Amino acid sequence: MTSAEANGWVRTAREGAVLTVTLDRADQLNAQTPDTWAALRAVGEGLDDDVRVVVVRGAGRSFSAGLDRTLFSAEPGVAGGLGELGALPAELTQERIRGYQAGFRWLRSPGVVSIAAVQGHAIGAGAQLALACDLRVLAEDAQLRLPEASLGLVPDLTGTSTLVELVGYSRAVEICLTGRPVGATEALAMGLANAVVPADQLESAVAGLTTALLRPDTGASRETLALVRSAVRNDPAQQDAAERAAQARRLAVLAGGD
Template sequence: MITYENLLLNLENGILTITVNRADKLNALNSATISEIKQAIQQVYEDTAVKGVIITGAGPKAFVAGADISEIAELSEVNARSFSERGQEVFSMIERCNKPVIAAINGFALGGGCELAMACHMRVASDNARLGLPEVSLGVLPGYGGTQRLTQLVGKGKAMEMAMTGDMIPAEEAKALGLVNHVVPQEELMSKCLQIMEKIRTKAPLAVGLVIDCVNAVFNKDENGYQTEANAFARLCASEDFVEGTNAFLEKRKPNFTGN
């Protein structure tokens, strides 16, 4: 059994909630927390009891308000690349996970926190949330994939503006830009995430996982996304859930998907 010092994990009805639990530091990501997130996501990959994930932050102020500046201040050119690549690896694990991952952004999502949220498949923000990549104020830039994912989500021009000015944007603007999917009052944040997750859980799990693969393929320069889609479509047509889903539709009943 893994013991976590910086995360709280709660599995209920197949939904694993991962809470970054450093409220006194506004849930800032240090190396230990990054390592724990990697362990937790590896657990998601391996545990068949986990059907979906919600990632959030402890307390009412912050999702994750950046990385631990005291650690960043100690970096040199010699170890900075490995520092960046390690975070990229962990966030790519989230992005590639074949189970849905939703970021419940309950406050500030800045720097590494914004990067963590963008690695999730969807983002739901409370109305007090603020998002941004302020790294240029420290003389660096986003190192956990932020320049890439922000551009994918909001487009080149706005990504350039946000990353070069370091400005924070409010939740409603983030929604208008496509950076977050929904904005709700803070007290409704987790219920909204659970509502979305429960809707996804009524669908075929294998199909949901392959949707994630296909959408991610759009941004993989080494992959033909159309071929990935065709391969996934063919694979699903050989699944038990395909038979169940089509039969249920024709018989006018709810399907009972098993993930096979």
């Protein structure tokens, strides 16, 4: 087993307040396995309080082509495969999936803005990893696709809640049930992408966005991020209260209080 495989083909690099997380399996289009999700979860669990931006990217020509093909085996003997997972009692299956989901959900950690830099294919688990991030910058050749229903499965890596938040109920139904690819231009039009750029400009576009995100005061940025995230689930009265409380904390800081 190579060192990359032992780490779930996930590598990280830290520069100041920016953490870059790279799926590093370019020869397999960054196909994911349970080891990948365990590695992602470990990154989240070890997140430094000083990190303000997390960039998620894939090495090579694709962001991630989704689940490793070997895991589609119906044989219970394939470690981590769908057959093995389906043979477990339901409660154990759900607990296993809960652990997988943790590898994605931490990308909405308090105080951290996450950016997916997407080129080429982002299919299934790859699309859901991009959806798990706060922001998405797509290369012009990017395609997102959620084919799980056509395979007799469902998107289960936190993708459905964020998809509905981004594009609304009816469009999410259509995307999930048809499993069709969504190209970069359409993704931008429907709100799945924040920006679309030529492939050779993806890195610089993400760097520019990262710089802009780091510009505001750290405390104000984190309070604002929390408010925007809560707005999609709070009713107006709850959100008004959250705004009042956050502003009171900021004013106390500016006035020299605790």
